[in-house]
Amino acid sequence: MKKRLIGALASIPVKKRLIGALASIPVVAALAASDSCALSCPYGNVNDPYPGLCPRYTDLNGDGLCDLSQITAAATAPTSTGGQTTQDPNTVSDAGNQTHYDGGNASATTTDPGSGQGFGDGYHILPISIILIGGYLFTHFLFSKGILNRQKHRRIWNLLVTAGYVGTGVTGILLILMINLGVRIVLSPSVIYLHVELAIVMVIGTLIHIHIHWKSVKKNFKVLFGFKSHEDGDKKEDVNKVKTSGREKPPVSLNKRLQ
Amino acid sequence: MAYDILIPSIPVIAGYLITYLLYKNGLIKKSLHISLWNFIIMVAFLITGGAGFLLLILLDMGITVPISTPLLYWHVEFGVTLLLVGIFHFHIYWKSSRYMFSRMKKRSERT
Numbered sequence: 001m002k003k004r005l006i007g008a009l010a011s012i013p014v015k016k017r018l019i020g021a022l023a024s025i026p027v028v029a030a031l032a033a034s035d036s037c038a039l040s041c042p043y044g045n046v047n048d049p050y051p052g053l054c055p056r057y058t059d060l061n062g063d064g065l066c067d068l069s070q071i072t073a074a075a076t077a078p079t080s081t082g083g084q085t086t087q088d089p090n091t092v093s094d095a096g097n098q099t100h101y102d103g104g105n106a107s108a109t110t111t112d113p114g115s116g117q118g119f120g121d122g123y124h125i126l127p128i129s130i131i132l133i134g135g136y137l138f139t140h141f142l143f144s145k146g147i148l149n150r151q152k153h154r155r156i157w158n159l160l161v162t163a164g165y166v167g168t169g170v171t172g173i174l175l176i177l178m179i180n181l182g183v184r185i186v187l188s189p190s191v192i193y194l195h196v197e198l199a200i201v202m203v204i205g206t207l208i209h210i211h212i213h214w215k216s217v218k219k220n221f222k223v224l225f226g227f228k229s230h231e232d233g234d235k236k237e238d239v240n241k242v243k244t245s246g247r248e249k250p251p252v253s254l255n256k257r258l259q
Numbered sequence: 260m261a262y263d264i265l266i267p268s269i270p271v272i273a274g275y276l277i278t279y280l281l282y283k284n285g286l287i288k289k290s291l292h293i294s295l296w297n298f299i300i301m302v303a304f305l306i307t308g309g310a311g312f313l314l315l316i317l318l319d320m321g322i323t324v325p326i327s328t329p330l331l332y333w334h335v336e337f338g339v340t341l342l343l344v345g346i347f348h349f350h351i352y353w354k355s356s357r358y359m360f361s362r363m364k365k366r367s368e369r370t
Contacts, residue, residue, distance in 0.1 A: 068321070123315060155359050162359075169342045176335060180261050196315065203308050220294040 046070075123196050132160075132204040136211075154212055161209045164202030171195035262332065267340045271299075275347050293351055300348055303341040310334035 048069035058067050139156060142148035171194050178188060210217055275296065282292040310330050317327060349356050 122319070125315070158356075158359050165345055169345065172335070172338050172342070176262050176264065176339075196311075199308075199311055203312075206304060206308075217297075219290075220297045223290050223294040224298055 123193070123200070125200055128197065128200045129204055132201065132208070136208050157205065157208050157212060161202065161205030164198050164205045167198035168195060168202045171198060262335045262339075264339055267336050268343055271340055271343045275344075296344065296347055296351060300341065300344040303337050303344055307334055307337040307341045310337070 046069055048066040059065065060067055136157065139148055139153050143150060143153040171191050174191055175188075175195060177183070178185070178191070278287065278292045278295060281287045282289055311334050314327070314330055314334060317324065
């Protein structure tokens with residue numbers, strides 16, 4: 001059984017195996033991207049006030065601060081008595097070291113969990129990747145069947161990668177300016193959310209772009225580092241085989257190909 | 260934490276101008292100029308994308324590691340580089356880019 005499995009795997013060409021492995025990356029990423037184990041601020045923010053510096057802003061206790069940025073908030077269950085919030089005395093509180101806290105101005109309007117999360121509950125790595133890869137396979141199929149023009153096929157994906165790139169760039173610059181200038185606006189989480197979603201489009205689009213222009217990519221490496229592709233190596237080996245098999249000169253077609 | 264925009268921008272712009280002038284004066288081949296900047300955009304993309312991807316996973320899993328902050332910093336700095344080199348990429352492939360947009364323009368004019 002094991003031998004059969006190994007034999008079956010060995011029969012798959014290396015190129016296909018590599019493509020299969022690469023195609024599984026978004027799946028693994030999406031599986032890894034789980035909300036289940038979020039306990040503290042991943043950016044290390046302390047007492048992050050509304051609307052929060054990142055799209056994961058959550059305020060279940062309604063104190064106007066992100067629960068994840070409150071070191072004990074996620075671990076303890078605060079009890080409210082007469083408008084005052086008290087924490088479990090057995091847990092270690094880091095409140096003395098927190099500098100941003102402005103308890104008196106805690107907003108009561110931020111009690112909706114996930115209200116600062118932009119347009120959705122999380123980032124859509126898997127759906128976007130599947131849609132884009134599916135779309136690319138579809139247009140590639142149409143192109144290979146002659147239904148879609150090569151130019152159109154390329155233009156569609158070039159436009160998509162451009163849109164992703166411009167969107168990511170603009171939102172990124174906006175975020176840098178907001179952080180550098182210390183500006184906090186209600187739209188900040190939405191900008192971060194858009195930045196991430198467009199970046200996913202850009203990354204998948206770029207990988208498709210590289211696949212479409214694979215020949216040029218190989219040529220670039222050849223020009224810069226003098227690398228030779230596998231195909232060239234195989235052709236040379238073929239010529240050597242022909243030479244050693246008795247012929248003095250390789251066939252004209254092979255010579256032409258090498259040139 | 261404040262991010263630097265000029266520190267990654269100046270060397271990239273200067274480098275591009277230098278290689279462009281060298282190519283224009285015939286000191287280096289066009290293919291070398293193009294290959295060099297395609298390689299740079301690829302490196303910038305890999306670092307920015309890789310760091311962004313790691314940050315996304317760390318963010319979603321709620322893991323705080325000591326490298327999170329420097330990783331975000333370098334993600335931003337290389338992102339700025341990627342943005343600039345992307346503009347140069349458009350400049351290098353301006354003819355095909357123009358063609359890509361001109362078709363859209365023609366279509367909108369027709370409608």
